[in-house]
Amino acid sequence: MTDIPAWYELAMKNRKTLAVPIHRKAVDFLHETIRADIPVVPVFQKEFHDHPSFQKFTIPDGKSKWGFADCLAPLVTEDPSWGGYVCELPAMFGALESEKDLPWAVRATLAILFTALWLFEGDTKCDRPQLMLVEGLRVDREMYGGALSVTLTPAVSRWLSRQEDHSSLVEVERAMQKTDRHLWNNPRFIPRVYEFRAACRQPKWINLTVPGNACGLDPSSYSDETPERGYCLAPHNTDSSIQQLTLLAGLAKLHELVRRDKTS
Numbered sequence: 716m717t718d719i720p721a722w723y724e725l726a727m728k729n730r731k732t733l734a735v736p737i738h739r740k741a742v743d744f745l746h747e748t749i750r751a752d753i754p755v756v757p758v759f760q761k762e763f764h765d766h767p768s769f770q771k772f773t774i775p776d777g778k779s780k781w782g783f784a785d786c787l788a789p790l791v792t793e794d795p796s797w798g799g800y801v802c803e804l805p806a807m808f809g810a811l812e813s814e815k816d817l818p819w820a821v822r823a824t825l826a827i828l829f830t831a832l833w834l835f836e837g838d839t840k841c842d843r844p845q846l847m848l849v850e851g852l853r854v855d856r857e858m859y860g861g862a863l864s865v866t867l868t869p870a871v872s873r874w875l876s877r878q879e880d881h882s883s884l885v886e887v888e889r890a891m892q893k894t895d896r897h898l899w900n901n902p903r904f905i906p907r908v909y910e911f912r913a914a915c916r917q918p919k920w921i922n923l924t925v926p927g928n929a930c931g932l933d934p935s936s937y938s939d940e941t942p943e944r945g946y947c948l949a950p951h952n953t954d955s956s957i958q959q960l961t962l963l964a965g966l967a968k969l970h971e972l973v974r975r976d977k978t979s
Contacts, residue, residue, distance in 0.1 A: 717869065718844040718845075718868065718869055718870060719844060719845045719868070720838060720839045720840055720841040720842070720843070720844065720845070721738065721839065721841045721843045721844060721845045721846070722737065722738045722740065722741040722832070722835050722837070722839050722841070722845060723735055723736065723737045723738065723741055723799070723832050723845075724736045724737075724799075724846065724970060724974070725847060725849075725963070725966055725967040725970040726967050726970065726971055727890055727894070727964050727967045727968055727971070728801065730890075730893035730894050730896070730897045730964075731803060731804045731806075731894065731897045732801055732802070732803055732804070733801065733802045733804055733825075733960075733963060733964070733967060734790055734799065734800075734801045734802075734967075735790070735799050735800050735801070735802070735828065735832075736790060736792060736797050736798075736799040737790075737797065737798055737799040737800070737832070738796060738797055738798075738839040738841060739795075739796055739797065739798055740837050740838075740839050741832060741835045741837065741839065742777060742798045742799070744831070744834075744835050744837060745775055745828070745831050745832070746774075746775055746776065746777060748831045748834065749774055749775055749781075749827060749828075749831050750774060751772070751774050753827075755826075755827060755830075756772045756827075759772075759783070759823045759854070760772070762855060762856060763816070763819055763820075763823070763856070766816035766819060766820070767816060768783050768784035768816045768817055768819070768820035769783055769816070769819075769820060769823070771783075773785050775787070775800075777789060777798060781800075781824075782820070782823075782824030782827070782828075783820035783821075783823050783824050784817055784820040784821070784824075786802055786803070786817070786820055786821045786824050787800040787801070787802050787824055787825075787828065788800060788801050788802075788803075789801075796839075796841075800828070802821060802824075802825065804821065804894065804897065804898060804960050804964075805817040805818050805821055805898075806897060806898060806899075806900035807898050807899060807900060807956065807957060808899060808900050808901050818956040818960075819854065819956070821960075822852065822854045822956060822959065822960070823854045825852055825963075826852040826853070826854050829849040829850075829852050830852075832848075832849075833848060833849070833850055843974070844868060844869075844870040845868055845870075846867070846868055846870055846871050846970050846973055846974065847865055847866065847867055847868065847871065847966060847969075847970055848865065848866040848868070849863070849864075849865050849963075849966075850864050850865060850866055850947070851863065851864035851865075851950075852959070862950045862953055862959075863932065863950050863953050863959050863962055863963065864932075864935075864947060864948065864949050864950055865932065865947070865948050865966060866945060866946070866947050866948075867921075867945050867946055867947075867948060868945040869942075869943050869944060869945045870973065871945065871969070871973050872919040872942050872943070872944060872945050872946065873919075873942050873943070874972075874973045874976060875915055875919045875920070875921055875942075876917070876918055876919045876942035878915040879915070880915070880916060880917040881914070881915070881916060882914075882915050883912065883913055883914055883915070884913035884915060884921075884968075884969065884972065885913075886968055886972060887913035887923070887965050887968045887969050887972070888911045888912060888913050888965075889911075890964050890965055890967070890968035891911045891913075891923075891925055891961050891962070891964055891965040891968075892911050893964075894960065894961050894964035895911070895925065895926070895957065895961045895964075898956070898957045898960060898961065899957065907926075910924070910925065910926040911924065911925055911926070911965075912924035912931075913965060913969070918940045918941075918942055919940065919941075919942045919946075920934050920937065921934075921948075921969070922934075923948070923962055923965050923966075925958050925961045925962060925965075926958075927952055927953075927954065927955075927958055928952050929951060929952055930951065930952040930953055930954070930958050931950075931951060931952075931953070931962070932948040932949065932950055932951075932953075932962055932966075933948065933949060933951060934946050934947070934948060934949070935947040935948070935949040950962075
């Protein structure tokens with residue numbers, strides 16, 4: 716994989732707000748691709764037929780909220796070449812009865828968004844390289860319905876190759892801790908700090924771990940050790956909404972660290 720001009724990014728605006736900045740060319744593609752008649756919408760509506768948030772799906776127009784439960788809102792950017800969306804990550808417990816199904820609606824909408832972005836093949840001419848591709852965000856009602864996979868591009872591999880062997884990315888770990896605490900919304904349940912890990916190992920590997928049964932994202936293969944090549948992070952035991960969204964927060968913080976390093 717070589718460096719490709721960026722068409723979308725990931726960021727956490729705070730512990731509960733996921734931002735997905737998107738280049739205007741990719742935004743236009745989204746509006747052409749995500750239509751009312753796309754097959755995945757009725758599939759989700761059938762799967763979650765008893766969830767009020769799935770009764771209606773609003774298509775994106777760049778001006779208003781869209782998705783299931785209108786959970787994605789337009790992102791205001793200073794650069795006219797970029798737009799995008801923000802998503803308020805819902806608390807899992809202590810929510811109003813009418814909001815109990817919101818985590819499912821959020822994840823289903825994000826799955827649609829990331830799938831459409833994965834299909835984009837245009838050239839944005841952006842002077843920054845794409846850093847990550849969220850390739851799989853599984854959402855179903857089975858126990859193992861929280862799988863998440865992502866490809867890290869060569870720019871991220873090169874950045875990771877400059878980190879100390881067996882070191883930890885503390886900022887990534889803290890971001891996951893904060894988001895996890897927001898998602899639980901339960902002061903009686905506070906996961907232990909050491910259960911959140913963002914461990915770097917040479918020549919370019921990273922392992923993200925969150926609370927659970929050996930739960931996290933790990934390189935799908937360790938065979939190619941060349942820093943100039945990216946690789947896929949595959950999920951292990953990412954069973955729940957909380958684990959999936961917490962890992963997304965960690966990826967967003969990792970994206971921020973790599974992007975703000977001008978040598979990447």
